[in-house]
Amino acid sequence: MKYFAWSISLLVGLMSLGQEMLWFRVFSFILGGQPFAFALVLVLFLLGIAYGAGRGKMMCTRYSNLFFVGGIVLTIAGFTDIMIPFIIQFTLQENSILFSFFICCILIFILATLMAILFPIVHHLGTNIANGKIGSSVSKVYFFNIIGSTLGSLLIGGVLLDYISISSMFIITGMVCVTLGSLMIIKKTAVSVTTVVILGSICIGLVDKHTNYIFANTFKNLSVNNYVENRYGVIHIVNDDKKGRKNIVLGNNVYDGIISINPDDDINDLNRLYLLAAVHPSPKKALVIGVSGGAWTRALSSFPTLQTIDAIEINKGYLDIIKQHPEVSPILNDPKINIYIDDGRRWLKRNCDKKYDLIVMNTTYHWRSGVTNLLSQEMMEIVKNSLNPNGILAFNSTRSPDTLKTAQSVFKYAYWGTLGFIYASDSMIKLDEVVAEANLNKLILDGKPLFSEESKQRESGAYKKTLITKLLNLGEVEKLYNLDRDTEIITDSNMITEYKYGLWNK
């Protein structure tokens, strides 16, 4: 009996941690990567576990056939799991995202409760109180549960989500639970156990591994062009037909740029990048941290003096997106562009011998989880170490004035440009209109000048937008924003853009 209890303990751990990984991804998506998503999932999960363990404790004293009771609980948990993608799809279709979020909270709690009821039951079944070795027999059941939990995070979070979508993974974990529950309920003969295992395996094998129930109805006013889901996250390419905008990139449900390099209509404000061509005399090496849809890297390749562009992207799914868009796909075959799949900060630390004239980070919103690692003083020190003496760091503050203060604490000069794009360097950055025009005229894409004469005249074109850029210093920005507080330096430890001055605490 104890071996069976150990196996159940292991598999329940695996399913539980696997589900936690899935819920974390769903919540990250629904909440747009807000930093408290992880804590919220953890809290709901743990509260469910605490409540479930209490219920399980009661069942251990009330019922004698604990295999049967445990089996029923596990089967109910399994069917609930299978229903989850459909429930989320339905709530998103009929209601607001907030309502769906509350439904998800309830579902996490219920599922964690059901799984946790099993915990005291399997301990009871797998522990021998009579031989005086309570500690070691308890610890073995616990050990198997934790080994299962470890496998759950590694297998489901680290491997399977590359091949199976989140919706399908919920259905499959549900089927595994139903199979396990049935095994606990039935009379354990070789024939019955084999039958249940075969039936369960067939059902799991028949599940479509790429269903998209959960994210299918997320965008009510946008049409989805393309969709990639892997273990790194969920990417949508959408069109906003009302505003007439195409190929908008959404990474985990948050705006992550537009796939466009049209200089005539600079909808994605690439002028913020072209400003670097206007102010740097002759950059030879550039680094892009965060390739996303590839528009910035493609636009950067028009800088005629650049010999090498290294580009880092954390989610390899973007390469699949880029492949499908001819506007940006040349960056995959451009001999001077090297794309690496890695964490940007780690890549810089590992390649500290490489020096660049330009480092560009079109950073995501300053309030998103983990963005401190790119905006902190520590990160700027790392970047500074990788810049040549006249090198420039350009990054998106997403209008957080604290980022300018942070840049100023590391570099001699730091300025606030269009839409809060920040330019920092140890050399003075000056926008001279004559020099800027001359430099912009030299930009070449696919063998042709980037800016035609007509394009140069357009008010909404990148050329004019670049030339009218105003570079503000910290004092001017503080005045402009009329903050009722002093700007602060962001550090790895204080994480102020995510928490203290995050989305909800502005």
Added chain:
Amino acid sequence: MLSKKRLLLLSILFFISGMSGLTYQVAWQRALYSAFGSDVDSVAIIVSAFMLGLGLGALAGGKVVDKYPDKALEFFCFSEFGIGLFGLISYQLILFFGDIFIVYNLLIVAIVNFLLVLVPAVLMGATLPILITYIAQFWKNIGQTTGHLYAINTCGAAIGAALTGFILFNYFELNVVIIFAAIGNFIVSILAYLFFKKAQIEKS
């Protein structure tokens, strides 16, 4: 017999222990991201290392407490004190090892992560079987004992995660939050020791 008052005190201590545990997990996860990278592989490595440490701790705790069943509470005090001590130096330790080992490949990084969280995770994992063994002397029903302690500890863990993610990070730096968790461990350790001493005196 375990009086209701004593059970309540032990439960409160295990609740605080759970709070500290999850505060560490949330805070260390952030520190490890900064030190080693925040991609999916890092996440999987950190969670797995933590879980594996807990599992090994559970095995070790069970073995030790079976050998010395009378010293269950002493082991519990020792574990909590050890976790607190590690907590105090953990932030600097993570950054230090991050600076040295970031340049190595994924396998080395995984091993370093595992070793970094091994000591506290083993000690945390050991506390559950130790306390179960202690209370099972009085209750005799393992399911009931496990359910009770697990529920209490997990409730504390939930509150710890909520406090850290929703409140503490808004007001305090990461290293300060970790020190709060260490203080929780020291409180638990000292109170459990006093409780144990009192029980010893009453017994004799």
